[in-house]
Amino acid sequence: MGNTKKLHTLAVQVDNEAGVLSQVSRMFSRKGYNIESLAVGATNNPKVSRITIEVLADDAHAELLCNQLRKLLPVHLVKLLEPHQSIRRELVLIKVRAPDSETRNDVFQISHIFRGSIIDVCSETLTISLIGTEEKIEAAQMLLAEFGIKELVRTGMIALERGRYTIDEDTKEKGEFNYGKHVL
Amino acid sequence: MKLSGAKILLECLREQGVDTVFGYPGGTILNVYDALCDYTETIRHILTSHEQGAAHAADGYARSSGKVGVCFATSGPGATNLVTGIATAHIDSSPVVFITCNVSEELIGKDSFQEVDIVGISMPITKCSYLVRDVDSLADIVREAFAVARGGRPGPVLIDIVRNVTVAEADYTPLPREDHAANGRLGALIRRASHDLRAPEPDSVDIDRLVEMVAQAQRPLVICGGGVVRSRAQDEFKAFVEKIDSPVAITVMGCGGFPGRNPLTTGMIGMHGTQASNLASEQCDLLIAVGCRFSDRVGIRFDCFAQNAKVVQIDIDRSEINKNVQTDHHIVGDAKQVLALLNKKVSKAEHSEWKGQVFSWSTETEYEDVPGTLTPKEVMSAIARILPERTIVSTDVGQHQMWALQHFRFCYPGQLLTSGGFGTMGFGLGAAMGAKAANPEQVVLHVTGDGSFRMNCNELSTVEHYGLPVITCILNNKTLGMVRQWQSLIYDKRHSQTDLYRGPDFIKLAEAYQLGGKRVTTLPELEEALSEALAFGKGYVIDCAIDSDEMVRPMVRAGTQITQFLLD
Numbered sequence: 065m066g067n068t069k070k071l072h073t074l075a076v077q078v079d080n081e082a083g084v085l086s087q088v089s090r091m092f093s094r095k096g097y098n099i100e101s102l103a104v105g106a107t108n109n110p111k112v113s114r115i116t117i118e119v120l121a122d123d124a125h126a127e128l129l130c131n132q133l134r135k136l137l138p139v140h141l142v143k144l145l146e147p148h149q150s151i152r153r154e155l156v157l158i159k160v161r162a163p164d165s166e167t168r169n170d171v172f173q174i175s176h177i178f179r180g181s182i183i184d185v186c187s188e189t190l191t192i193s194l195i196g197t198e199e200k201i202e203a204a205q206m207l208l209a210e211f212g213i214k215e216l217v218r219t220g221m222i223a224l225e226r227g228r229y230t231i232d233e234d235t236k237e238k239g240e241f242n243y244g245k246h247v248l
Numbered sequence: 249m250k251l252s253g254a255k256i257l258l259e260c261l262r263e264q265g266v267d268t269v270f271g272y273p274g275g276t277i278l279n280v281y282d283a284l285c286d287y288t289e290t291i292r293h294i295l296t297s298h299e300q301g302a303a304h305a306a307d308g309y310a311r312s313s314g315k316v317g318v319c320f321a322t323s324g325p326g327a328t329n330l331v332t333g334i335a336t337a338h339i340d341s342s343p344v345v346f347i348t349c350n351v352s353e354e355l356i357g358k359d360s361f362q363e364v365d366i367v368g369i370s371m372p373i374t375k376c377s378y379l380v381r382d383v384d385s386l387a388d389i390v391r392e393a394f395a396v397a398r399g400g401r402p403g404p405v406l407i408d409i410v411r412n413v414t415v416a417e418a419d420y421t422p423l424p425r426e427d428h429a430a431n432g433r434l435g436a437l438i439r440r441a442s443h444d445l446r447a448p449e450p451d452s453v454d455i456d457r458l459v460e461m462v463a464q465a466q467r468p469l470v471i472c473g474g475g476v477v478r479s480r481a482q483d484e485f486k487a488f489v490e491k492i493d494s495p496v497a498i499t500v501m502g503c504g505g506f507p508g509r510n511p512l513t514t515g516m517i518g519m520h521g522t523q524a525s526n527l528a529s530e531q532c533d534l535l536i537a538v539g540c541r542f543s544d545r546v547g548i549r550f551d552c553f554a555q556n557a558k559v560v561q562i563d564i565d566r567s568e569i570n571k572n573v574q575t576d577h578h579i580v581g582d583a584k585q586v587l588a589l590l591n592k593k594v595s596k597a598e599h600s601e602w603k604g605q606v607f608s609w610s611t612e613t614e615y616e617d618v619p620g621t622l623t624p625k626e627v628m629s630a631i632a633r634i635l636p637e638r639t640i641v642s643t644d645v646g647q648h649q650m651w652a653l654q655h656f657r658f659c660y661p662g663q664l665l666t667s668g669g670f671g672t673m674g675f676g677l678g679a680a681m682g683a684k685a686a687n688p689e690q691v692v693l694h695v696t697g698d699g700s701f702r703m704n705c706n707e708l709s710t711v712e713h714y715g716l717p718v719i720t721c722i723l724n725n726k727t728l729g730m731v732r733q734w735q736s737l738i739y740d741k742r743h744s745q746t747d748l749y750r751g752p753d754f755i756k757l758a759e760a761y762q763l764g765g766k767r768v769t770t771l772p773e774l775e776e777a778l779s780e781a782l783a784f785g786k787g788y789v790i791d792c793a794i795d796s797d798e799m800v801r802p803m804v805r806a807g808t809q810i811t812q813f814l815l816d
Contacts, residue, residue, distance in 0.1 A: 083367070083368075083379075086368070086371070087371055090371065090372065091372075094372050124570065124574075127570075128567065128570065128571055131566050131567035131569075132567050134566070134567070135375075135565070135567055137375070137376045137396065137437070140440060
């Protein structure tokens with residue numbers, strides 16, 4: 065197992081109930097880890113929420129964190145998503161200073177290059193929405209910085225596995241499906 | 249039938265066969281205590297001096313009996329006073345259901361009198377915390393809570409009930425305990441794919457691989473951890489180690505899982521482990537840890553622990569595997585079940601040469617006898633000689649704890665009650681009361697130090713009132729001995745804030761609580777006091793004067809290799 069820290073993406077399915085998010089997130093702080101990114105929302109089953117968490121850890125510790133999560137009663141499934149086998153996306157809203165038509169034009173073009181869209185405009189600012197991975201968003205951010213970014217907000221990364229695999233199928237691996245959630 | 253929430257709670261306790269509850273009433277839990285008046289025939293409530301004492305008593309009850317302990321407290325300070333007790337039970341995997349009441353729904357979140365978010369506070373130190381805001385869900389939650397506390401790796405659970413739920417009425421249908429798993433919340437939880445109330449079936453491929461590893465091992469060592477005690481796997485464990493003819497090192501939590509007098513025992517392992525245990529862990533070629541999480545007090549330094557061995561971990565909790573020590577193989581499962589399967593497949597072996605080597609190292613510390621004074625060893629030996637062999641022993645934390653573990657030979661699970669993981673000073677007296685309540689026929693001894701005893705000695709009042717004749721034996725060295733020991737060895741004898749040359753007079757204190765007591769300075773006095781304590785029929789405090797500079801040996805310094813003894 066490698067000892068180098070890298071960004072791991074954890075997909076966690078939980079009961080859609082009050083207090084569950086705090087239980088999940090405090091497990092990370094309790095074990096001394098900082099959550100780099102977090103996104104939560106209900107799934108196609110309204111009783112189940114999906115939390116996507118990104119955390120910097122080495123491989124062994126990422127696995128231990130998954131095991132700790134599986135112990136929590138409201139947690140249904142936990143999966144470490146392999147970067148090359150999953151799609152990760154984040155939405156970012158950026159409010160850029162654009163007081164004249166020349167600037168508005170420049171900002172619009174940059175936004176277009178990044179396949180963003182202008183979702184709000186006024187005489188002083190333009191607001192762009194962008195979807196992508198952190199590289200794309202950072203690149204856009206860098207270019208827009210020269211106009212002056214007034215405000216920026218990110219949703220946190222969400223991720224799904226590529227292909228036909230889903231979070232439910234994976235956990236049938238030995239040692240997880242049978243014993244993993246052995247809280248009872 | 250329609251019942252109030254308070255009654256539903258008590259009915260649910262009856263479903264679980266609860267006969268004893270430790271607790272302390274207060275404003276928000278008044279309705280539950282009022283309903284308790286109608287259950288005095290079936291549920292005995294023991295009112296302690298402090299909620300912490302109640303928490304430790306419920307824990308001691310659970311550890312000694314293997315049943316789930318139950319503890320009540322009110323909101324606010326009542327609930328927060330439980331916190332140390334909950335954490336103590338959590339890290340030592342003791343099944344206790346803590347029930348608190350909170351302020352009424354309309355007062356929640358308004359910083360009301362005695363309001364605290366105990367569910368939030370207790371989250372990291374329980375298996376699960378529940379907030380009950382709807383009387384219709386109460387019975388369901390209580391049933392689930394008991395199953396969670398008891399199941400898998402046991403542990404504490406907290407149920408916080410808002411006050412109005414204890415008054416509100418709901419339909420209650422009695423449900424025998426064996427039907428709980430198929431109904432309600434618990435049923436849904438169990439049906440969810442990855443949950444399973446049954447202990448998991450250990451994988452037969454994993455078992456076969458371990459059998460193979462055992463067959464190839466020349467120098468095996470088995471560690472008996474707390475999991476053996478919790479799953480009451482003593483018979484399977486003994487059969488296993490005798491069959492493979494392996495020495496056995498015992499952890500603090502593993503005491504009682506394997507008979508201390510068995511010739512295969514190398515004694516305790518870890519920071520105050522014996523030469524034999526610690527050296528064997530270094531030189532063995534196969535180390536099988538059963539129900540042991542390799543705490544830092546056992547492994548000391550994880551990167552070089554058992555560095556010449558293949559390490560195999562058997563644990564019920566998957567998250568313990570590879571947490572501290574990297575293993576070569578593991579089996580996730582209940583110790584009793586895994587060992588029973590192993591015993592069927594493993595072949596008989598003999599390791600006389602290896603055993604000869606291991607047992608050439610000492611399995612016991614040689615403490616000097618100093619004529620005219622009492623030494624800890626003399627105190628412990630006298631106790632072991634005079635009290636019955638099956639005496640339940642509870643300890644507090646510090647030097648006396650280690651001495652007790654070194655000198656008593658525990659022979660069954662639940663015989664030793666000690667705060668191994670959390671190191672809670674003040675645990676012992678409460679735990680001893682709980683054990684006595686669960687095992688009235690057994691002699692219960694509470695070994696403590698002057699520092700630890702002072703922390704929760706208010707519970708002597710409970711000992712007296714409820715006729716729980718616990719024998720307290722204080723190893724009084726007028727100092728916080730373990731801290732002093734570290735200061736002497738590591739901090740250049742700068743004994744900062746560890747002197748305890750102060751009151752109270754423990755014998756007068758015992759008398760104030762209408763209990764017996766005797767101060768002893770010589771062995772004959774101690775022997776006499778012990779015999780008197782046994783016959784006394786009430787709580788009894790023996791204050792044994794020992795030397796301040798006596799140390800626990802051997803000792804390995806934290807963070808060093810397990811074989812680098814700072815003290816022999």
